[in-house]
Amino acid sequence: MPMTHNAAELEGEILQDLILNPAGFQGLEMRTGDVLRIIDVEGKQVAGVAFVYLHRKDEKLSAPNSLGLNRKAYPSLGYKFYSDEAKLMMTMTADTCGTHSIIAGACSSFMNELRYGDKHAHNCRDNFASALKSWGLGWKDIPYPLNVFMNVPVKSDGAYEIEFPLSKAGDYVDLTAEMDLLVAVSNCPQVRNKVNAHALKPIRLVQHRPK
Numbered sequence: 001m002p003m004t005h006n007a008a009e010l011e012g013e014i015l016q017d018l019i020l021n022p023a024g025f026q027g028l029e030m031r032t033g034d035v036l037r038i039i040d041v042e043g044k045q046v047a048g049v050a051f052v053y054l055h056r057k058d059e060k061l062s063a064p065n066s067l068g069l070n071r072k073a074y075p076s077l078g079y080k081f082y083s084d085e086a087k088l089m090m091t092m093t094a095d096t097c098g099t100h101s102i103i104a105g106a107c108s109s110f111m112n113e114l115r116y117g118d119k120h121a122h123n124c125r126d127n128f129a130s131a132l133k134s135w136g137l138g139w140k141d142i143p144y145p146l147n148v149f150m151n152v153p154v155k156s157d158g159a160y161e162i163e164f165p166l167s168k169a170g171d172y173v174d175l176t177a178e179m180d181l182l183v184a185v186s187n188c189p190q191v192r193n194k195v196n197a198h199a200l201k202p203i204r205l206v207q208h209r210p211k
């Protein structure tokens with residue numbers, strides 16, 4: 001069973017509280033200690049979260065380093081996210097769902113064209129690039145993300161399939177910044193597979209600075 005946890009109510013300063021509409025995106029800066037709460041408002045909606053070090057943006061989230069240092073394939077409560085230089089970037093400090101992925105990558109025009117013959121659909125890679133454009137980053141500068149609420153089990157025979165999310169309405173995770181970060185969030189716009197249960201729904205973001 002994945003570890004889950006219901007965090008206490010947020011105390012301190014709420015820096016922003018916003019709804020990402022279906023297929024929406026957001027870029028934001030987090031100071032060390034800030035908490036980003038990502039809430040699945042209706043359930044079964046995935047949010048991609050990609051981040052880099054705010055003050056040297058070529059230091060990026062690394063899924064392989066995070067897997068190796070946590071010795072755990074699936075992020076859940078307490079999971080630590082490391083950079084490509086093995087520096088601690090973020091910790092998952094609350095999780096009411098328990099099922100997420102850091103190995104699924106991101107939907108893109110390229111993958112959509114190969115898999116579905118549709119390279120013009122909205123996708124997470126373009127969302128990340130749009131989210132961080134005003135910080136001067138392009139899509140190749142942005143690492144593959146943590147996918148909150150994404151359910152991609154690896155079977156015992158190695159089989160790997162995207163399944164329906166297990167998140168329920170109101171489920172959330174808290175991500176606490178362990179260094180100053182630039183963060184892009186994509187409300188995943190994929191409807192061609194099970195990732196969002198074939199329907200796009202809102203995601204709520206609350207950025208909070210504890211006292």
Ligand SMILES: [Zn+2]
Binds near residue numbers: 048106107123190
């Ligand atoms: Zn996506």
